[in-house]
Amino acid sequence: MVITRGLGPKLESEAQRIEEAARKAGLDFFDVVFEALPAEDVNAVAAYGGFAKRYPSWRFGMDFERLQKGYTYGFSKIYELVINGDPTLAYLVKTNSLMEQKLVMAHVFGHADFFRHNIWFAPTDRHMVARMEHHGERVAHWMGRLGRTAVERFLDRVLALDTLLDPYQPQRERWNPGAAASPYDLLEFLARKAPLEEWQVELVRMVRTEATYFLPQRQTKILNEGWASYWHSKLLTGGILDDSEIVEFSDCHAGATADTNGLNPYKLGLELFRSAERAGEDLFALRRKHNDLSFLDEWVDADFARTSTFFARQMVQGKAWQDVKEALLQSLAWCGTPQIRVRNLDAEPGQVWQLEHVHDGRDLHQEDAMVILGDLARLWGSPVVLATKLAGNAVEWRVDPNEVVESGAA
Amino acid sequence: MSRPAHRMATDQARFRDIVRGRLREDLRKYLQSSELIGRQAGRVISIPVPQIELPRFRFGGPGEKGGAGAKGKPGQGKGEPQDGENGVGGSGDQPGQHPLEVEVEIEELAELLGKELGLPRIEPRGCKKLWVEGGRYTGVAPEGPNSLRLFRRTFRQALQRTIASGEWDPADPRVVPIPADQRYRAQRSHPKPQSAAVLVHMMDVSGSMGREQKDMVRIQAFWTDTWLRSQYESIEVVYIVHDAEAKEVDQETFFRVRESGGTKISSAYALCRDIVRERYPADQWNIYPFHYSDGDNWSARDTKECLRILDDELLPMVNQFAYSQVKSVYGSGQFKVDLDHHYGEHEVVVTAAVEDRMGVPEAIRKFLQRGR
Incomplete structure (x- = not known):
């Protein structure tokens, strides 16, 4: 079913027509709610990461400022915003043309189908809208009680850690509800063990829940x-x-789907599905089981590389397609972030917390790493040690909680 | 549901607070650089701020150039919000990150400046009366927006016209206003005391004033403008450049012009005097001449002439006369010595020597600290 808000009769009937065509073509989705908003509001929702109500944070204000400027000066505009959930929410920009709205709605049904059927989305919370709103209320409550600055500072510190997750843990827990905690899940470790106050523990778990929800989008x-x-x-x-x-x-x-300088996911993704279609593959099966990494790994060969502009552009510079593929896979692995794991999972507060960077040939950015280690040490309340490699040599970085590097933000 | 853009207002305000905090920390830097110049539109200055990123574990060791790191994460170069975003589609033909610009009101910037340099507010000399347009809506006009239409007046007008033209029929008392009958509420202009000031920037553009010297002048002019704008309700700025001759130019030219030749400072002072006499009577305007030079006047005789113009004509009219001497390789710096020798600790004359950019904030402070 498709539900519409503020679309007007013409768009409403188009929405019905497109839904019918989508279903006939084999797409299957939760109910889709289309809501038409002024561009300013769509920018605001986009800055909130797609959710209309979230916790108060200056970072949303910053993103909004950027989107709004981009829109005002005509650098960029958002066509659509779609939120994984049941029902699937989609925002349309009121001022777009009828054709653009039709394109966006068809695009949204594609996303909605993907959200519902891709297995990496299977463990996601389909009622995240309500949960995010609840998180917002909790943070606002703490701010009222403890003061805005104190909560904001802690929140910023924890948000800087929101990549320290195991992207495969949700899938593991789905198949095996009693799965052990992952050594890569630093947020969970902190929530369980660090000497934090009650609200701080809740906030750490909150950030973890939200980051986990966004994981499949990154994958x-x-x-x-x-x-x-x-x-x-x-x-x-x-x-x-x-x-x-x-x-x-x-x-x-x-x-x-323009060929941009970097990687345009619209373009590369479209190339992948079109090439699979030509090869007679079952596209619906592919969209069910793969993430970016596994599909690229399985599908990219010499033939595909020749037809893909992303690969071709680098091959004309003299790179072998295997190397381009390898570099692309590496940049996508672990959601593009370094793998950090806990060495001593049995560490207790008061003991040194030992971490390890699983080195894959790429060194860490040391300056930022030291700031994060400082944040971790403050949360942990005792020294933190990270083992990594720098230019081929094994090194250990240690930060004590009382000689902490001031964080750049706020 | 309340509109998301309205709810965003709090977060946006908070972000701007943080940026202002940064601005405060970095004010010294801005006082020595020309970064903010030309970023002013009306009473607002837009200041470029770098994105404030949370630090994260990321790749980028010293040996990490090109390779996979440069390949770009999905979504980059698409003008999209960072990953973690929910399927946001950009239009795809623009570079990704635009530097943010935050708009700051001149008053606010001036307040930061005042705090940083410890400047007192200026007490305008007396109250100058200027006619101010607008004000209260106490008048009536035949034109205006419908929201200000005076219903009774309009009909009274229509009635008058109907009767006068003999169309009035008491048996059928109909009055239909035509456009000429419409009456609207309007503002009435009236005299109102207002403080106004004029700044006269005079710059030596003789051959010895290089690019760096002009940059230092630009910075001083920008900040003194900013301060005085915050102190007066209306400000006018006059730009004069001189070598052996002086002429009035627009702002653009003032900072761009490249002249060469000798230096006759008196030419600028004479032009300044004439402009002020003609356009800015001292009983209505607070007058601030600023002169920037490397202090290498053409002859001692001309310096004498300068002092004569100052003593007899200019100084009695102005709030303050400021002379800023920027150091250049060729400049002798004699002019400041002469001024200081002649005036010593003078009430109206203030001089400063600027060795390099580091000295700019101090010069600005010297010029503005007297609160005149």
């Missing part, structure tokens, strides 16, 4: 966008577009 960015682009293109050119809209559609689609 499937390319496939998710590729899938949605594949479907908006297929549905729109399969009867949804009016003849007069073809040129506008082509322009818009070409913009979204």
